Amino acid sequence: MSIFVNKDTKVIVQGITGSQGRFYALRNRDYGTQVVGGVSPKKAGEDVEGIPVFATVAEAKEATGATVSMILVPAPFAQAAVLEAADAGIELIVPLTEGIPAQDEALFYNRVKRNHPNARILGPNCPGLVTIGECNIGFIPAEVALPGEVGIVSRSGTLTYQALKELGEKGIGVSTCVGIGGDPVPGTSFIDCLSAFEKDPATKAVIMFGEIGGSAEEEAAEFIAKEMSKPVVAYVAGVTAPPGRKMGHAGAIISGSKGTAQAKMDALTAAGVRVGLNPTEAGDLMAEVVKGL
Amino acid sequence: MDLFEYQGKQYFARYGISVSAGGVADAVEDAVAQADAAGYPVVVKAQVQVGGRGKAGGIKLAANADEVREHAGNILGLDIKGHVVRRLWVEHASDIAEEYYASFTLDRSAKKHLAMVSAKGGVEIETVAEEDPTAIAKMHVDPVDGLTEADARKLVEEAGLNPKAHDGAVEILLNLWRCYTEGDADLVEINPLILTPEGTVHALDAKVSLDDNAAFRHPEWEEFAGVAQIDPREAMAKAKGLQYVGLDGDVGIIANGAGLAMSTCDVVNQVGGSPANFLDIGGGASADVMAGALEVINADAAVKSIFINIFGGITKGEDVANGIVQALGRVDIKAPIVIRLDGTNAEQGREILKSYESDKLISVPTMVGAAEKAVSLAGGN
Numbered sequence: 001m002s003i004f005v006n007k008d009t010k011v012i013v014q015g016i017t018g019s020q021g022r023f024y025a026l027r028n029r030d031y032g033t034q035v036v037g038g039v040s041p042k043k044a045g046e047d048v049e050g051i052p053v054f055a056t057v058a059e060a061k062e063a064t065g066a067t068v069s070m071i072l073v074p075a076p077f078a079q080a081a082v083l084e085a086a087d088a089g090i091e092l093i094v095p096l097t098e099g100i101p102a103q104d105e106a107l108f109y110n111r112v113k114r115n116h117p118n119a120r121i122l123g124p125n126c127p128g129l130v131t132i133g134e135c136n137i138g139f140i141p142a143e144v145a146l147p148g149e150v151g152i153v154s155r156s157g158t159l160t161y162q163a164l165k166e167l168g169e170k171g172i173g174v175s176t177c178v179g180i181g182g183d184p185v186p187g188t189s190f191i192d193c194l195s196a197f198e199k200d201p202a203t204k205a206v207i208m209f210g211e212i213g214g215s216a217e218e219e220a221a222e223f224i225a226k227e228m229s230k231p232v233v234a235y236v237a238g239v240t241a242p243p244g245r246k247m248g249h250a251g252a253i254i255s256g257s258k259g260t261a262q263a264k265m266d267a268l269t270a271a272g273v274r275v276g277l278n279p280t281e282a283g284d285l286m287a288e289v290v291k292g293l
Numbered sequence: 294m295d296l297f298e299y300q301g302k303q304y305f306a307r308y309g310i311s312v313s314a315g316g317v318a319d320a321v322e323d324a325v326a327q328a329d330a331a332g333y334p335v336v337v338k339a340q341v342q343v344g345g346r347g348k349a350g351g352i353k354l355a356a357n358a359d360e361v362r363e364h365a366g367n368i369l370g371l372d373i374k375g376h377v378v379r380r381l382w383v384e385h386a387s388d389i390a391e392e393y394y395a396s397f398t399l400d401r402s403a404k405k406h407l408a409m410v411s412a413k414g415g416v417e418i419e420t421v422a423e424e425d426p427t428a429i430a431k432m433h434v435d436p437v438d439g440l441t442e443a444d445a446r447k448l449v450e451e452a453g454l455n456p457k458a459h460d461g462a463v464e465i466l467l468n469l470w471r472c473y474t475e476g477d478a479d480l481v482e483i484n485p486l487i488l489t490p491e492g493t494v495h496a497l498d499a500k501v502s503l504d505d506n507a508a509f510r511h512p513e514w515e516e517f518a519g520v521a522q523i524d525p526r527e528a529m530a531k532a533k534g535l536q537y538v539g540l541d542g543d544v545g546i547i548a549n550g551a552g553l554a555m556s557t558c559d560v561v562n563q564v565g566g567s568p569a570n571f572l573d574i575g576g577g578a579s580a581d582v583m584a585g586a587l588e589v590i591n592a593d594a595a596v597k598s599i600f601i602n603i604f605g606g607i608t609k610g611e612d613v614a615n616g617i618v619q620a621l622g623r624v625d626i627k628a629p630i631v632i633r634l635d636g637t638n639a640e641q642g643r644e645i646l647k648s649y650e651s652d653k654l655i656s657v658p659t660m661v662g663a664a665e666k667a668v669s670l671a672g673g674n
Contacts, residue, residue: 076509101507102399103477107436109404114437141605141637156552158604161636162660165604182551185404211552214401237555240540240562241571248536248551248573261559278560280661 001202002131002176003151003193004092004120009135010066012037012090014057014081015073016048024072024096024139025051031136031143036064057088070128070137071095078124079104086112086119093187095124096138105185112187121187127157127179140164140177148173149293150286151197153190154209155182155216159237159279163209166283172290175203182211182252190220198228205231205289207282208273210264212238213252217264225271231289232273235282236261294503297340299382300517301499307513308472310465310483311495315384324365325358327383333357334386337364341376344417349373354386387497391455392485394418395466396500397434397473406434406473408444410452410466414485428452440470454488461494462486477507526570526593533585535572542567543671545590545599545628547583549574549608557602560660566668569596579612580619587624598670599630600663610634610642618649629653629670633663 015021016038026049029035037052037060044055054060057069069085071078071094078097085093105124112119122129128138132147139157145164150172154160160179167174178193180186190208197203210217217236224232238247239261246253265275276282296304302312316327328335339351346352351373353364371378392415400407411429413421421428430451434440445466449459465486473481482500508514530537536551544566548554551573558568574582590599603613613634630653634642646656657663
């Protein structure tokens with residue numbers, strides 16, 4: 001078991017004939033993911049190493065039965081790509097593209113939510129997600145991770161990899177690892193992932209990596225206190241970040257007294273979450289939690 | 294990108310938002326010329342991106358050319374909380390009957406836009422929010438629907454604006470909404486939005502923060518780019534396409550990924566050191582990018598040691614190592630470097646670095662261990 005994706009999940013890639021689209025489509029297929037098709041209007045009818053290319057998402061879905069689309073088109077075209085996927089009935093839309101204008105993100109998130117309430121967007125500007133040993137969609141290097149009982153959810157790309165590594169080094173297996181992305185309007189929140197992990201019988205504990213900016217970690221803390229029975233370990237990056245400066249991610253900015261790492265760690269601690277001061281410490285805390293399961 | 298007041302007013306004007314007649318001046322005599330054109334009395338305003346300009350003596354009323362000369366002379370070169378005034382905005386002084394507040398920004402928790410209007414303008418909205426939260430009318434705006442005229446009217450009524458100001462405020466709100474959405478801003482704020490004794494409504498200040506991600510569809514933003522006040526280290530990094538934020542410490546940081554870069558700064562701090570910067574080189578770590586990053590760090594005289602923290606996800610360890618080696622051949626680095634290389638093919642990468650290791654290039658396998666080494670080399674702890 002796992003959350004969101006598994007070995008039966010069929011995936012198409014929007015932008016498959018671009019250099020990134022091609023690279024990750026093949027890499028994900030090598031992992032074992034069922035990459036069943038791609039979309040590229042000008043190259044319809046061709047194939048990418050055996051993966052058929054279609055003109056539209058609707059055609060690709062019709063021909064392959066895909067339920068998930070990974071989007072790797074340039075930022076100016078991302079909004080149209082997300083809306084096309086949703087209109088075609090794709091259930092999980094994963095825009096990996098970075099640099100999408102915030103106005104576009106806000107618009108496509110709300111439009112998809114209104115017209116297709118059952119569709120989920122993961123990202124944009126996220127590393128993707130992987131159910132270990134079954135299905136990898138996106139950038140996460142999961143070849144060395146072991147399948148197991150810990151769920152991972154993280155806002156940042158490389159910190160997602162770091163989380164996998166910290167657990168891997170301690171021999172701790174992972175069920176599903178989700179990178180929700182650091183942009184201002186993430187389609188999938190910490191709470192969405194925590195809630196799914198809580199319901200997933202294969203996941204026994206969750207590790208979450210947050211960062212400065214916004215209030216997603218505080219909201220997650222509130223959810224954990226009220227709704228979660230499974231143990232949670234957390235780490236929040238950006239203790240040393242100065243207020244008012246964007247730290248790479250569009251979302252990672254401390255505004256006024258809000259969004260500081262300390263406030264987030266305090267909220268999580270108060271919710272019964274064990275908080276590590278760095279990724280390694282969080283890994284050690286999870287090792288203790290796993291021992292007690 | 295945060296705009297200066299005068300740029301914000303120019304941007305407002307594009308969207309039909311009424312602002313006072315005025316112009317920019319970089320020298321005292323320019324200020325007099327702008328004042329003559331705008332018509333006396335005028336207000337001389339320091340152009341710095343920091344709050345509290347008025348209290349610091351950066352905003353002065355002038356009744357004639359001599360007073361403009363005196364105030365412009367005093368304000369140019371003034372240091373306001375570390376921001377030195379290089380430019381003035383001189384505008385015709387408005388008669389003020391009442392001062393209001395209006396803004397649009399994204400509410401990330403609600404994933405919708407947030408409109409705020411208040412009859413209590415002219416002071417910081419955070420202060421109003423603390424002391425009298427009911428004085429602010431708030432409304433979430435769904436981006437799919439946009440702001441309607443009925444929404445705007447509801448806002449000004451709820452905020453308790455003078456009925457004389459309603460029509461003018463509604464028109465400004467609708468234009469401000471277009472400025473925010475079509476203009477791709479993260480924030481637009483008018484404080485104060487004024488009602489004059491004659492019953493007209495207009496923007497007396499302009500705070501605009503543009504979304505850099507939308508630059509591709511706004512060629513007109515280029516005129517704003519050159520004049521922003523940034524740290525020279527940041528200007529150099531920006532020219533090389535690197536994500537850099539200057540900090541006050543002495544351990545230079547290079548990492549791949551924003552989260553890892555932040556985390557690296559934190560770990561350096563935890564082991565008793567102080568990061569000199571945040572620097573994210575992004576997903577790849579080619580020799581060009583690494584050399585560029587090392588050049589930026591090397592140009593910072595405060596840096597006593599450099600901590601390169603790379604988690605090779607997609608990028609393979611040997612590519613990262615080769616990048617570092619090539620970069621070292623191109624740049625003469627002053628401070629000792631500590632490298633933590635992890636992830637895909639990290640062992641092959643470390644093998645490549647081995648023959649280059651010295652007391653100026655040290656490889657440490659873990660993040661915390663490498664941070665400790667870098668901090669000790671910087672002389673801390």
